[in-house]
Amino acid sequence: MTPPSPKTSLGHIRVLDLTRVLAGPWCAQNLADLGADVIKVERPGAGDDTRSWGPPYLRDQDGNDTTEAAYYLAANRGKRSITLDISSPEGQQIVRDLVLHCDVVLENYKVGQLKKYGLDYESLRAIRPDLVFCSVTGFGQDGPYAHRPGYDFIIQGMGGFMSITGERDDLPGGGPQKAGIAISDLMTGMYASIAVLAALTHRDRTGEGQYIDMALLDVQVAMMANMATNFLSSGNAPVRWGNAHPNIVPYQTFATADGHIIVAVGNDGQYRKFVNAGGRPDLADDPRFATNPERVRNRDLLVPLLAHMVKARTKQEWIDQLEQAGVPCGPINRLDEVFDNPQVQARGMKLALPHPAAGQVNLVRSPMRMSATPPRHDMPPPMLGQHTDEVLAELLGQDAQQIAALRAKGVV
Incomplete structure (x- = not known):
């Protein structure tokens, strides 16, 4: 021993x-x-x-x-x-x-x-x-x-x-x-x-x-943590949202030109920085998307537009640009990429x-x-x-x- x-x-x-x-x-x-x-x-x-x-x-x-x-x-x-x-x-x-x-x-x-x-x-x-x-x-x-x-x-x-x-x-x-x-x-x-x-x-x-x-x-x-207490407090059983969030938009995964990234926009300011980085400032000026409540209501209109925007660049290009802009983001790594990660x-x-x-x-x-x-x-x-x-x-x-x-x- x-x-x-x-x-x-x-x-x-x-x-x-x-x-x-x-x-x-x-x-x-x-x-x-x-x-x-x-x-x-x-x-x-x-x-x-x-x-x-x-x-x-x-x-x-x-x-x-x-x-x-x-x-x-x-x-x-x-x-x-x-x-x-x-x-x-x-x-x-x-x-x-x-x-x-x-x-x-x-x-x-x-x-x-x-x-x-x-x-x-x-x-x-x-x-x-x-x-x-x-x-x-x-x-x-x-x-x-x-x-x-x-x-x-x-x-x-x-x-x-x-x-x-x-x-x-x-x-x-x-x-x-x-x-x-x-x-x-x-x-x-x-x-x-x-x-x-x-x-x-x-x-x-x-x-x-x-x-x-x-x-x-x-x-x-x-x-089940907050999902269990959400139900116990409201009587409404939560449902599946995939990689999206029921209350925040955009807070989900997007496909890039060579992989996927996570974009976790927490407020309207971060949203504007996100679409500005993608060359689409009009998506922040549009009243249908200007605030989070409106983005949630119009999720099905907005998300395809954002998906098209994100698809135009590579995963690393987006991560570099969004980190510089202060927009929370991250890659979806395979395990080989996990163990190659410098952190x-x-x-x-x-x-x-x-x-x-x-x-x-x-x-x-x-x-x-x-x-x-x-x-x-x-x-x-x-x-x-x-x-x-x-x-x-x-x-x-x-x-x-x-x-x-x-x-x-x-x-x-």
């Missing part, structure tokens, strides 16, 4: 991570970034489902695919991997023994599944009363949907996100649209991270552990770590910047079972013969 730096926030915390796929591993990765010793428990021979969610896969030093899918790499840096069959009595006992050395347990099994193994919160807190135990499920531990499996795509639809995401229904391509990433999974992982840290703070003050019940649907409803490079968001199979793995660093206890970036996503012998010896005192016997029985 690479010892955590004494300057990390959570170098005194150990996490037993029984999660897989994305929401739970994202939480565990946040805790690992902050210095926690995260022990990832995986199925012997298979591991986390996302290890095989490719291509693309990480390539070895000869350019051949390894068994590590890029999806898995995104959510598992900074952890140690052990393989363990928790359906076996021996595997269940190893989990109990490890819990005695851990502060936090994360799990995302189906409701009630861990109870069958004697590994649920009530069973484990009997041996570790100050344990922080976090369950991540689709719908939570109670309610009529509790026993349903939860998938991010379905949750985005059920939780209202897709009702406000996508092009307007009356335009070509209109209709509901999911996000390009699994936002309910990721946000659940973020909320779970906050809840775990809050529970650890409470434990430090009182000595009391606790149970955390995180549900993807709860998180999706909560993250992204200056902030060091691309992270290269040594890897036992590939020599090096390229990842995205944690965005958390902390002056006294910065995140650690010294351990790549582990190979399947890479640390099994190490963890069993270090924490449970098992010798090579004992571990070999467990391996022969398929327990590890």
Whole structure:
């Protein structure tokens, strides 16, 4: 194990991570970034489902695919991997023994599944009363949907996100649209991270552990933010506006000669600067478009004129000119352009770590910047079972013969 730096926030915390796929591993990765010793428990021979969610896969030093899918790499840096069959009595006992050395347990099994193994919160807190135990499920531990499996795509639809995401229904391509990433999974992982840290703070003050019940649907409803309160305040359900804004015009994307840009005009003065930059001052003098309320009323007349104006120049020409004029704007970058961006490079968001199979793995660093206890970036996503012998010896005192016997029985 690479010892955590004494300057990390959570170098005194150990996490037993029984999660897989994305929401739970994202939480565990946040805790690992902050210095926690995260022990990832995986199925012997298979591991986390996302290890095989490719291509693309990480390539070895000869350019051949390894068994590590890029999806898995995104959510598992900074952890140690052990393989363990928790359906076996021996595997269940190893989990109990490890819990005695851990502060936090994360799990995302189906409701009630861990109870069958004697590994649920009530069973484990009997041996570790100050344990922080976090369950991540689709719908939570109670309610009529509790026993349903939860998938991010379905949750985005059920939780209202897709009702406000996508092009307007009356335009070509209109209709509901999911996000390009699994936002309910990721946000659940973020909320779970906050809840775990809050529970650890409470434990430090009182000595009391606790149970955390995180549900993807709860998180999706909560993250609707102002759209949810718009509905709760008015009784009117918001609708899809695509890349436009329901109350401000122009505040949307436009196609240029070689790509797309975002123009976010916030007031009438910025609007005049925008059309002046495009050689169309008449569009600011026209009373139908002179003020934002009139532009909103006449959106369908104005936007095609602006689209024609913007199409005449390249993306970079528009960005240079609008930035000089003080009009809020920005590009819509592909990911190759993101990582070529000088600001992204200056902030060091691309992270290269040594890897036992590939020599090096390229990842995205944690965005958390902390002056006294910065995140650690010294351990790549582990190979399947890479640390099994190490963890069993270090924490449970098992010798090579004992571990070999467990391996022969398929327990590890």
